[in-house]
Amino acid sequence: MSKKETKTTFTSLCGFDFDPKAKGDCYTVCQSENPDEFKACEEHFKAKPAPVKKKAVKGGKGKSKWGHVNGTQAGLIDDCLVGATKLLTLEEIRDFAGAASNARTLHHLKHIVANRGADVQLNKEGKIFWVDGKVKAKGVASISTMVLRKNKTKNADEKKEKK
Secondary structure, eight states, X not given: OOOOOOOOOOOOSSSSOOOOXXXXXXXXXXXXXXXXXXXXXXXXXXXXXXXXXXXXXXXTTOBOTTSOBTTSHHHHHHHHHHTOSSOBOHHHHHHHHTOSOHHXXXXXXXXXXXXXXXXXXXXXXXXXXXXXXXXXXXXXXXXXXXXXXXXXXXHHHHHHHHO
């Protein structure tokens, strides 16, 4: 059996923690009204180490290669292209970024090409890559030429039936 350790907790006469600030209640009220209690509080405070304050992290979350906030959909799309080691489909980029739709992903890719100067290309199979990155391919076009069509198979079937 182990003996119970008894810890005595310090409670001041006023019931509050000692305030080390010269303009605090301990210095203005307690020191004049209860000098003995004030001395006990002051000694207890000096014996107990003051809590260490953590420095605030400045600079926010940081930015991706093309200036988008890290962790956002735009930043994740950028990170996906920069870190790619193979050709990616639009769906793979969308899933990596957690984007809601292919249209949202494609719109962002077109934005970084038009407004941020990124060289994002598309090969004949519809795979996407960043030219300055590690992945290179032949027979390419700019991503700005890519369009999304709804019901692509339905339109193709209708054209076959008309012929």
